[in-house]
Amino acid sequence: MKHRIYPLDRIAITVMAILTILIGLIIMGGDHAVPIVRDFSWQEKRVGMEDTAxxxxxxxxxxxxxxxxNLTLTPxxxxxxxxxxxxxxYTLTEPMPYxxxxxxxxxxxxxxxLSPNVQPKVMQxxxxxxxxxxxxxxxIGVNGEESGRLILQNLTQDQKTILTPNDLVVTEFKPYPYGDRILFSATAKRLVSEGEFNPKLYTVTTGLQANPPDLNNSSQKPPGExxxxxxxxxxxxxxxxxxxxGSRIVVQRALKEGAGLGQVSLWQLPTGxxxxxxxxxxxxxxxxAPDSRSLVIAQGQGLAILPLEGSENDQPLEFLPKFGMVLSFARDGSAAxxxxxxxxxxKxxxxxxxxGQQTELLKTSGSILRATFDPKKQFLYCLLTQVSAGEEYVEIPYLATIDLATQKETRLLNLPNQRDTTMALAPDGSxxxxxxxxEASPNNPEISQTNQGSSVTTSNLWILPLDSSNQQPASVGSGIDPQWLP
Incomplete structure (x- = not known):
């Protein structure tokens, strides 16, 4: 009995024969694929200081x-x-300019x-x-319609945006790690006008695109949401x-009513x-702390480092009895x-x-208000005060750097006789x-307040460039508590 061959069988046999011939030709002719770059991890991404390679x-x-x-980067x-x-x-050895x-x-x-007899191929x-x-x-704005509102100033785009509505008075804020949102506390303006500060916590979008290398999909929301x-x-x-x-918030709160009226407690709010x-x-x-999983807090006669994850019976990770306050951390958490x-x-x-190394960098009879690590951890940028010589006790602020290798202090800029000053270092150190x-007069208090709680009539903002030979401050408008987006 003959085996009948159907048309579909003939087609299948023909296709297999053609494929067999093609495979044989490829094997005999060698590998003709051109070398290429299959993937670039930063392609079309927005990169920040935490991205190092x-x-x-x-x-x-x-x-x-x-x-x-032959690899080139421009600039x-x-x-x-x-x-x-x-x-x-490719691992960066210098801070990336923003x-x-x-x-x-x-x-x-x-x-x-692959072998001495095969000519290597040049990549595409x-x-x-x-x-x-x-x-x-x-x-935080201080004048006119900007008073008490969060203001975004984008130097790259030369664009200024008011982020929060007119009916909220912002008291404090913290940017999220990609700069696309800001966490802030604010009180209704009508309550502030009655002398009451009772804030809620909010987030607001900045309108900046967050497209970091560690996220596959990025969405850009309009500012002010x-x-x-x-x-x-x-x-x-x-x-x-x-x-x-950005994974959690720690909040200090006081009970407003009941048997525990005024009792202060700490809470954490993990995302979701x-x-x-x-x-x-x-x-x-x-x-x-920079690991986002532990808390450094003043307790008694020292600082305790406590876990934020785990059971309530967990013991402190460490206790530092010598110190009363933590000012700042290095970005990688290696120092504070x-x-x-x-x-x-x-102080x-x-x-x-x-x-475990503890090095005294500075001793002063004035105040140590800020101390921030530069991106390379070579210097501290500090906001300090000096007590004036005279009968009246007056603290005069100034900006300085401290070389962490030599402990040498270098004064950058003397500031007018105004202790209510805040300072922030750009993430790229520029x-x-x-x-x-x-400060406002007692008879004419304004809505805006400094971090020290003083009402202000106005406040000037200044930028001091650090990456040029002309290190002179430039006025950039009015506001308080300026902070760079990360």
């Missing part, structure tokens, strides 16, 4: 010394290369030869782009801090969860600045590392931003 992935193992020789961005298999990592578009190009590079030329985040800062985060019905919000990764009381946690000044209150009524600024508030 990009990766180029190839479809072939390349001649890495030639890659190093130049110093870094070092390392490679493993078919992946190349508000800049970069081009990455690579050409005229061959793959590693590659060109990629990425941008650093815009140079932008936020402050407000969402309530925490109400003030049972508790008065006294102070809050936002984790470096309900607010949680931090059991058995008492103290004063606090900051969330802490304040010691001495028996002779002076000392200490550098404390995770290795400039200092500071305010100089003019």
């Amino acid at each position: 990009f990766i180029l992935s190839f479809n072939r193992t390349m001649d890495w010394p030639k890659v190093e020789e 130049e961005l110093p870094g070092k290369l390392s490679w493993s298999g078919r992946r190349l990592a 508000g800049t578009e970069f081009k990455v190009q690579l050409s005229q590079v061959e793959e590693v030869g 030329p590659f060109a990629g782009t990425f941008r650093s985040r815009d140079r932008a800062y936020v402050y 407000i969402e309530e985060v925490l109400d003030n019905q049972r508790y008065q919000i006294l102070k809050f801090d936002l984790a470096a990764d 969860k309900s607010i949680q009381l931090l059991e058995k946690v008492e103290g004063g000044n606090f900051l969330i 600045t802490m304040l010691k209150f001495n028996p002779d009524f002076t 000392s600024l200490f550098l404390v590392t995770t290795q 400039a200092l931003l500071f305010d100089q508030a003019i």
Whole structure:
């Protein structure tokens, strides 16, 4: 009996024969695929200071010394290369300037030869782009329709935006890590006009695009979209801090009624969860550590480092009895600045590392208001005060740097006789931003208030450039509590 061959069988046999011939030709002719860059981890991304390396992935193992020789970044961005298999990592060695578009190009590079008899192939030329985040800062307005409102100043786009409505008076704020949102506390203006400050917590969008390398999809929302985060019905919000990764908020609150009237407690609000009381946690000044999972808080005669994740019976991770306040952390969490209150009524600024080293950087009879690490952790930028020589006790503020290697203090700028001053260092280390508030008279108090609680008539904002030879401050408008977006 003959096996009948159907038309569909003939087609299948013909296709298989053609494929077999093609595969044989490819095998005999060798691999003709051209080396290419398959993936660039920063392609069309918005990159910030926390992003320290990009990766180029190839479809072939390349001649890495030639890659190093031919890879170009425009404008130049110093870094070092390392490679493993078919992946190349470029790690930055200098801070990335904000508000800049970069081009990455690579050409005229061959793959590693498979054998002496096979000519290595030259890769297809590659060109990629990425941008650093815009140079932008936020402050609280003090004049006219801006009074008590959050204002965004985008230096890269030369654009100013009022973020919060006229019926809210902002008292404090913290930017989220990508700069696309801001967490802030605010009280209704009608209550403020009656002398009552009883804030709620809100978030507001900035309108800036968050497109970081660690997110696949990014959405850009318009500025000014407000969402309530925490109400003030049972508790008065006294102070809050936002984790470096935006994953949680820690809030200090006081009970407004009942048997525990005025009792102060600490709470945490993880993203997407309900607010949680931090059991058995008492103290004063606090900051969330850079790991976003622990809290540094003043307790008794020292500072305690407490876990924010785990059971309520967890013991403190560490206790530092010498210090009374933590001022700031290095971005990578390897060091912190802490304040010691001495028996002779002076104050000392200490550098404390995770290795347990404690170095006194400064001792003063004045005040140590701010201490911020530069991006390379070589200097501290400080806002300090000096007690004037005379019968009346007066503290005169000034800006200074401290070399962390030599402990040498260098004065940058003397400020007028106005203690209510705040200072912020740009994330790329390019400039200092500071305010100089003019207090309102007792008979004419204004809505806006400084961090010290003083009502102000107006306040001037200044930028002091640090990356040029002309380090002279420039006036940039009016406002208080300026902060750079990260």
